[in-house]
Amino acid sequence: MxxxxxxxxxxxxxxxxxxxxxxxxxxxxxxRLARFNWALDHFDAMARGNGRTALWIVRDDGDDVRLSFAELSARSDRVANALRALGARRGDRLLLMLPNVAPTWETLLACMKLGVVVVPATPQLGPTDLADRFARGGIRHVVTDADGAPKFDGLAGDYTRLVVGAERAGWTRYETAYDAPAALDPDGETRADDPLLLYFTSGTTAKPKLVLHTHASYPVxxxxxxxxxxxxxxxxxxxxxxxxxxxxxxxxxxxxxxxxxxxxxxxxxxxxxxxxxxxxxxxxxxxxxxxxxxxxxxxxxxxxxxxxxxxxxxxxxxxxxxxxxxxxxxxxxxxxxxxxxxxxxxxxxxxxxxxxxxxxxxxxxxxxxxxVLVDPDGREADVGEIALPLGDRPMGLMAGYLDASTTAQAMDGGYYRTGDVAERDADGYVTYVGRADDVFKSSDYRISPFELESALVEHPLVAEAAVVPSPDAMRLAVPKAFVALRGDARPSVDVAREIFRFVRERLPAYKRVRRLEFAELPKTISGKIRRVELRGLEERRHGGGTPADRAPGEHWEEDFPELRDGGTRDSGVGTRDSGLGTR
The missing domain is CATH 3.40.50.12780 (ANL, N-terminal domain)
Structure with a gap:
């Protein structure tokens, strides 16, 4: 029931x-859920006789794909039967690597109905990334398209292969699933805490973690x-x-x-x-x-x-x-x-x-x-790491990481710790400060990269910016910006001078960008900036804090005497704060 x-x-x-x-x-x-399968118990129930559009995909060529709730429910039943005929069983893991095409949604619904665990994968993944997902994710089945299929050529093993929109040796054509039986008979009840999704995180600061969600934690x-x-x-x-x-x-x-x-x-x-x-x-x-x-x-x-x-x-x-x-x-x-x-x-x-x-x-x-916000000593505060008390566990929190030690670290002290630092005002509004690993100190001031990056991207020539600490003999570290310019703009001394001038008008002296380098920003596959790489680069370059180690295209604020202004110059000595930014 x-x-x-x-x-x-x-x-x-x-x-x-x-x-x-x-x-x-x-x-x-x-x-309060004990037995629940969102695809069977909610989506299919909503879809019965429902001709309203559930999924509407518009393509660049102007071709529209529209599927009603009823049509999508019926299609996913057939796909589920086809997967079952190919050997997919409750608890198996299926890697789903498709763009925005109807089979993406059909397959997800079908897997939910079968109790198959879906491992979503972006089509941008390469063979090395896929090998890691196979090794750590225990993949038994794959659904991809003609562009994705060749990436699996080097992955040996006994796993089911379905390809959308193409014929390929060793692969089953996905569209044959539409000829599978229409009536789906579930093999049993789904518990709300049964596994449903296994996500690999984007890996901005370390190797991607494996996040496990259940039939309750994400759908509900x-x-x-x-x-x-x-x-x-x-x-x-x-x-x-x-x-x-x-x-x-x-x-x-x-x-x-x-x-x-x-x-x-x-x-x-x-x-x-x-x-x-x-x-x-x-x-x-x-x-x-x-x-x-x-x-x-x-x-x-x-x-x-x-x-x-x-x-x-x-x-x-x-x-x-x-x-x-x-x-x-x-x-x-x-x-x-x-x-x-x-x-x-x-x-x-x-x-x-x-x-x-x-x-x-x-x-x-x-x-x-x-x-709640938790300070470095584990006490709730108005400035600290965003955390969720496990005694009042929200349904939307993952079951855990696949690695037990990683789960234990993230859920230490009775909280799930997000790794993000924020501030809370008197009205309860929360303002993001930055990743705990990204926030740093300069002259005893706590610096949030996001605040500085927001000022930088307001400049009309700046497309993207990433701020990291650059070692400095006097201040411990100073803010350095890696900047990517827009369109046809070209790096130059004059552009660097203009950006320094622009941000100093928008930021207090202790938060000013002191160093700047024009560069392409390293990113994860999902497009998030990997500041960890830039921090490591700065440590290697400027560990001694000397100008001799500058890179081509790197500029320091002190190179521009005309920007100096005794009335607002930072003394390099600040007031002590809570020291947040370390876990």
């Missing part, structure tokens, strides 16, 4: 309290994400994200379909801000979730010329600088609402609809999440 009624009651409560945050936060309780846990976005059943929701990463499951699967909304995707080959804006207008998108990089590209266009029908606009992935928020508000009368979560969780903190938004803040804890 399923506990679907418990899930629906919790869902309906949040939908009814969509703009009543205080009451929702105080009253909401996670559903994303009720918090549904609430943050403000989704309704009549929405056409576009989440600009790539399959293979947790954010795709967040807002292109569970959050919108929890609400019964349409999942929209524009499957472009190359990002073009004008075509994206034309698509938002032309396809009647009503809710949009996009990462800060996309929002920064969009505000470079004349937003006021686009008559969007957006009701809600949100951003996640990293904090969004206030200038972008203001440009969108001025053009469309909409406030981009920031939110925060991780691969390990659903949305923890956010600005839900109808609530005041404070510039720079990512909002308040969302219903179902008690969020």
């Amino acid at each position: 399923s506990d679907a009624h418990e899930f629906l009651a919790a869902r309906d409560f949040l939908l009814a309290h969509r703009e009543r945050y205080d009451e929702a936060y105080a009253t909401f309780r996670w559903p 846990g994303h009720l918090s994400t549904m609430y943050w976005i403000g989704l309704r059943a009549d929405d056409v929701h576009w989440n600009i994200s790539s399959p293979g990463w947790a954010k795709h499951a967040w807002s292109s699967v569970f959050a919108p379909w929890n609400a019964g909304a349409t999942v929209f995707v524009y499957d472009y080959a190359r990002f073009d801000a004008r075509r994206v804006l034309d698509t938002i207008v032309g396809r009647g998108v009503t809710t949009l979730c996009a990462p800060p990089t996309v929002w920064r590209m969009l505000v470079g266009e004349d937003l006021g010329a686009y008559a969007v029908r957006l009701r809600e606009a949100v951003s996640a992935g990293e904090p969004l600088n206030p200038e972008v928020i203001e440009r969108v508000r001025h053009a469309w009368g909409l406030t981009i609402r920031d939110g925060y979560g991780q691969t390990e969780t659903t949305a923890q903190v956010g600005n839900p609809p109808g609530q005041p938004v404070k510039p720079g803040s990512m909002g308040r804890p969302l219903p179902g999440y008690r969020v």
Whole structure:
């Protein structure tokens, strides 16, 4: 017997309290689930006789793919039967490496119905990355496309291979699954704590960790994400994200379909801000979730010329600088609402609809999440590492990492520790400071890279920036910016001088960027900047803090005497703070 009624009651409560945050936060309780399979008990139930569009994919050539809830339910039943016929069993792990095509959603639903654990993988992975996932993830089955299949040629072993849209020796053509029997007979009940998803993290500071989620933690846990976005059943929701990463499951699967909304995707080959804006207008998108990089590209266009029908606009992935928020508000009368979560969780903190938004803040804890900040001594404080008390464990928290020692470290002292540092104000609003590993000290001041990077990217020539500590004999370390320029801009002494001048007008003396280097920024496959590489580079170069070790294209503030100004010069001595930034 399923506990679907418990899930629906919790869902309906949040939908009814969509703009009543205080009451929702105080009253909401996670559903009590023992047996629950979201695909069978929620999606299929919602899909019966339901001709509304569940999935809408628009391609660059203008071809639209629309599948109703009923059609997607039926297709996933056939795919499940085909996978079972090929040997897929409850608990097996299936690596899903597809772009934004209908089989991505069909396969996920089919695996949920079978109890097969899905290992999402971005199509950007190479053979070495895939070998690591096979070795550590215990992969038994693979679904990919014609572009992905050759990457598995060097991976020997007895595993099922399905390829979408192609014929390939040794592979089963995915489309034959549509001829499988229509009626699916589940092999038994699904427990809510059964494994469902195994994610590899992006690996910004270390080797990717393996995050295990259950049939409750992501499907049901994303009720918090549904609430943050403000989704309704009549929405056409576009989440600009790539399959293979947790954010795709967040807002292109569970959050919108929890609400019964349409999942929209524009499957472009190359990002073009004008075509994206034309698509938002032309396809009647009503809710949009996009990462800060996309929002920064969009505000470079004349937003006021686009008559969007957006009701809600949100951003996640990293904090969004206030200038972008203001440009969108001025053009469309909409406030981009920031939110925060991780691969390990659903949305923890956010600005839900109808609530005041404070510039720079990512909002308040969302219903179902008690969020605290913990100082280096493990005490709750107003500045510290974002942590979730395990005594009040949220349903959206992962079951754990696949490695038990990594889980024990992250959940030490009765908290799940996120590794992110934040500040909380008197109204309960939480402002992101940076990764605990990225925050550093200069002259006893605690420096958040994000704040400095936000100032840098406001310069019209700066496309991206990463700030790390550069060893300094007097200050211990000074902020150094690695900067990538926009378009046709070329690095030069004059550009460096202008950027130094620009940021010194926007930052207090103790936070100023003191060194700058024009460079291409190292990134993970998911596009996140690997500051750990840049920190290591600085340690090797400037361990002695001497100018002799400079790289080509590196500039120091002291090279420009005209920028000196005795009235604001930093003495190099600060007041002691809490020393946060180390775990």
